[in-house]
Amino acid sequence: xxxxxxxxxxxxxxxxxxxxxxxxxxxxxxxxxxxxxxxxxxxxxxxxxxxxxxxxxxxxxxxxxxxxxxxxxxxxxxxxxxxxxxxxxxxxxxxxxxxxxxxxxxxxxxxxxxxxxxxxxxxxxxxxxxxxxxxxxxxxxxxxxxxxxxxxxxxxxxxxxxxxxxxxxxxxxxxxxxxxxxxxxxxxxxxxxxxxxxxxxxxxxxxxxxxxxxxxxxxxxxxxxxxxxxxxxxxxxxxxxxxxxxxxxxxxxxxxxxxxxxxxxxxxxxxxxxxxxxxxxxxxxxxxxxxxxxxxxxxxxxxxxxxxxxxxxxxxxxxxxxxxxxxxxxxxxxxxxxxxxxxxxxxxxxxxxxxxxxxxxxxxxxxxxxxxxxxxxxxxxxxxxxxxxxxx
Amino acid sequence: xxxxxxxxxxxxxxxxxxxxxxxxxxxxxxxxxxxxxxxxxxxxxxxxxxxxxxxxxxxxxxxxxxxxxxxxxxxxxxxxxxxxxxxxxxxxxxxxxxxxxxxxxxxxxxxxxxxxxxxxxxxxxxxxxxxxxxxxxxxxxxxxxxxxxxxxxxxxxxxxxxxxxxxxxxxxxxxxxxxxxxxxxxxxxxxxxxxxxxxxxxxxxxxxxxxxxxxxxxxxxxxxxxxxxxxxxxxxxxxxxxxxxxxxxxxxxxxxxxxxxxxxxxxxxxxxxxxxxxxxxxxxxxxxxxxxxxxxxxxxxxxxxxxxxxxxxxxxxxxxxxxxxxxxxxxxxxxxxxxxxxxxxxxxxxxxxxxxxxxxxxxxxxxxxxxxxxxxxxxxxxxxxxxxxxxx
Numbered sequence: 001x002x003x004x005x006x007x008x009x010x011x012x013x014x015x016x017x018x019x020x021x022x023x024x025x026x027x028x029x030x031x032x033x034x035x036x037x038x039x040x041x042x043x044x045x046x047x048x049x050x051x052x053x054x055x056x057x058x059x060x061x062x063x064x065x066x067x068x069x070x071x072x073x074x075x076x077x078x079x080x081x082x083x084x085x086x087x088x089x090x091x092x093x094x095x096x097x098x099x100x101x102x103x104x105x106x107x108x109x110x111x112x113x114x115x116x117x118x119x120x121x122x123x124x125x126x127x128x129x130x131x132x133x134x135x136x137x138x139x140x141x142x143x144x145x146x147x148x149x150x151x152x153x154x155x156x157x158x159x160x161x162x163x164x165x166x167x168x169x170x171x172x173x174x175x176x177x178x179x180x181x182x183x184x185x186x187x188x189x190x191x192x193x194x195x196x197x198x199x200x201x202x203x204x205x206x207x208x209x210x211x212x213x214x215x216x217x218x219x220x221x222x223x224x225x226x227x228x229x230x231x232x233x234x235x236x237x238x239x240x241x242x243x244x245x246x247x248x249x250x251x252x253x254x255x256x257x258x259x260x261x262x263x264x265x266x267x268x269x270x271x272x273x274x275x276x277x278x279x280x281x282x283x284x285x286x287x288x289x290x291x292x293x294x295x296x297x298x299x300x301x302x303x304x305x306x307x308x309x310x311x312x313x314x315x316x317x318x319x320x321x322x323x324x325x326x327x328x329x330x331x332x333x334x335x336x337x338x339x340x341x342x343x344x345x346x347x348x349x350x351x352x353x354x355x356x357x358x359x360x361x362x363x364x365x366x367x368x369x370x371x372x373x374x375x376x377x378x379x380x381x382x383x384x385x386x387x388x389x390x391x392x
Numbered sequence: 393x394x395x396x397x398x399x400x401x402x403x404x405x406x407x408x409x410x411x412x413x414x415x416x417x418x419x420x421x422x423x424x425x426x427x428x429x430x431x432x433x434x435x436x437x438x439x440x441x442x443x444x445x446x447x448x449x450x451x452x453x454x455x456x457x458x459x460x461x462x463x464x465x466x467x468x469x470x471x472x473x474x475x476x477x478x479x480x481x482x483x484x485x486x487x488x489x490x491x492x493x494x495x496x497x498x499x500x501x502x503x504x505x506x507x508x509x510x511x512x513x514x515x516x517x518x519x520x521x522x523x524x525x526x527x528x529x530x531x532x533x534x535x536x537x538x539x540x541x542x543x544x545x546x547x548x549x550x551x552x553x554x555x556x557x558x559x560x561x562x563x564x565x566x567x568x569x570x571x572x573x574x575x576x577x578x579x580x581x582x583x584x585x586x587x588x589x590x591x592x593x594x595x596x597x598x599x600x601x602x603x604x605x606x607x608x609x610x611x612x613x614x615x616x617x618x619x620x621x622x623x624x625x626x627x628x629x630x631x632x633x634x635x636x637x638x639x640x641x642x643x644x645x646x647x648x649x650x651x652x653x654x655x656x657x658x659x660x661x662x663x664x665x666x667x668x669x670x671x672x673x674x675x676x677x678x679x680x681x682x683x684x685x686x687x688x689x690x691x692x693x694x695x696x697x698x699x700x701x702x703x704x705x706x707x708x709x710x711x712x713x714x715x716x717x718x719x720x721x722x723x724x725x726x727x728x729x730x731x732x733x734x735x736x737x738x739x740x741x742x743x744x745x746x747x748x749x750x751x752x753x754x755x756x757x758x759x760x761x762x763x764x765x766x767x768x769x770x771x772x773x774x775x776x777x778x779x780x781x782x783x784x
């Protein structure tokens with residue numbers, strides 16, 4: 001038996017293990033210091049009441065003869081798909097139920113969608129980036145071109161005529177930079193995709209943090225995207241589902257390449273290699289989209305946004321350049337005094353007992369930058385920024 | 393963008409849609425007749441009390457600040473892996489926690505595991521078969537050789553010296569035939585795998601139906617399997633989890649091909665393309681392995697086995713050849729009077745208002761055979777067999 005040799009080309013990431021090692025060492029040497037972690041990439045607020053109640057009810061149902069549900073549709077129950085359809089309708093995006101695929105999260109779908117594409121495609125990936133885009137393509141030996149995101153383009157790289165690629169990843173609001181594309185910028189990407197017969201994989205996992213109605217939350221707000229884009233979204237950050245697992249992927253029926261319907265191909269992939277999201281979880285997800293559910297999740301989102309604002313104000317006061325922090329839980333800042341990412345990490349830890357994430361861990365263009373997140377408590381975020389204020 | 397052209401080679405299966413069409417027609421023409429479905433491939437008994445209580449508790453926890461859980465380990469929580477480790481230990485199989493991977497079900501893992509293998513491998517697949525084994529390999533353009541399962545070998549095909557393949561699928565107790573390999577048979581398969589540097593993908597999804605202590609429930613009861621086999625298991629049939637979604641895959645640390653550790657490769661695949669099973673579901677799965685949970689699930693399994701026995705006794709009375717029905721929820725019978733699978737389907741429906749599944753739908757060797765399942769109620773199964781008794 002021969003193994004998939006592409007796995008040998010994968011790099012081990014030592015980013016988070018190195019951070020943990022440094023923090024452990026610091027704590028050991030400074031047992032009296034309270035370390036505040038602003039490197040967290042995971043939500044911390046509990047599931048909202050509506051979701052808990054809906055799942056309680058669904059669990060009980062599953063224990064009764066009449067309420068029990070066995071195999072569900074692999075692509076998700078209509079009761080949930082209908083809610084998502086209405087959610088898109090609010091932004092004047094018309095979907096069909098068959099264009100919505102419920103999944104256990106954007107990470108799974110972003111990896112598995114590559115099953116539908118030839119290995120011969122060239123992939124365009126922004127740098128800095130969520131490492132999953134890169135590794136999943138290395139596993140299938142696709143040629144990768146990196147797209148330079150940097151301070152000059154506000155970490156929102158735009159297409160150029162000489163860039164030829166078949167698939168491009170766009171994530172807006174971006175992880176790790178928090179930068180958000182506006183409509184005219186996404187229009188240019190859709191135009192480029194059409195000119196190049198390319199496909200946009202649009203990662204909208206952070207759309208719920210956008211509060212400016214003029215900023216697009218979905219690629220399908222852009223005319224023509226239905227024939228050149230797939231959208232991935234998740235309830236992980238929207239409703240604190242990182243440990244509850246539910247997302248959705250939109251593949252329009254109009255999306256045709258090589259005379260093949262990507263909608264039908266994805267349906268075939270999911271019915272063959274997936275058995276759907278637990279009924280209980282889908283009932284929880286449904287509750288997120290109820291009027292009360294939307295009110296409750298927005299309280300949590302606003303809680304995080306308050307933290308992002310506290311961080312942003314402190315950086316502004318000290319004239320530190322940053323992106324994100326408004327329509328995103330992430331703040332991506334230029335390290336002061338031209339420090340490298342890791343120098344600034346050590347400086348923050350040693351001088352203020354604050355932990356963040358060195359930008360260099362997200363790609364070569366992340367060097368000299370640093371990510372802070374808004375997922376700690378209001379109290380801790382305030383205290384961290386008071387400390388930062390003193391040492392800058 | 394070029395699509396994966398292998399999808400064009402996939403056949404549409406019309407098995408279950410044709411059955412549904414025929415049943416609808418019959419019901420329309422015979423509105424007064426009570427149709428009894430013994431074609432069901434899905435469990436019907438509700439989740440047991442221990443599982444419901446554990447999930448109720450976990451849902452409440454997720455709604456509190458202290459109990460909330462975000463991202464869990466992609467390969468599953470230790471609390472569940474420890475239970476599975478003990479479950480194997482009862483049969484003197486020693487596993488390490490790192491060799492157990494929790495997933496959303498055997499179907500997902502059986503499809504996704506192929507990511508680890510070169511496209512150049514030849515795959516050996518029994519016929520008749522669970523169609524997922526075939527389709528997932530067609531999607532990746534692997535050469536498939538079929539292994540003849542038939543009445544002569546009791547639908548338990550054995551290796552031959554002239555069969556050369558890199559990967560073989562074994563499912564015992566088998567879907568669709570219900571046939572079970574004994575120890576000496578599996579020993580021969582392990583020997584063959586080692587001689588051919590081949591890998592066994594062992595689908596143990598129906599192991600809970602085995603009640604004879606001398607029959608192997610796991611491939612790891614066979615000496616040497618740890619260096620040539622991966623085992624897939626699921627709580628779908630064990631604990632009625634078809635709509636609740638939890639399974640596990642065992643990849644031993646000793647499993648090395650091309651100097652690559654399949655255990656490390658699978659860990660990398662799962663951490664890159666999967667985010668773990670919901671915490672709530674893993675707590676439910678944990679309860680399956682408690683003393684009380686095991687007692688409760690065995691009541692359901694025995695309920696189904698009682699049905700299987702009712703069917704088996706009726707077939708014996710009429711000297712109809714069959715496999716399964718003892719250590720399996722499936723009964724695989726030879727159609728009487730040399731009828732074809734579909735002729736017998738029509739005969740059963742027209743004469744007795746019973747629905748089953750034509751064996752021809754599972755591969756060419758299924759022609760002339762028929763699958764009945766034990767997932768209906770005791771009352772309906774009894775009534776169906778009384779009807780069958782009269783028409784035979």
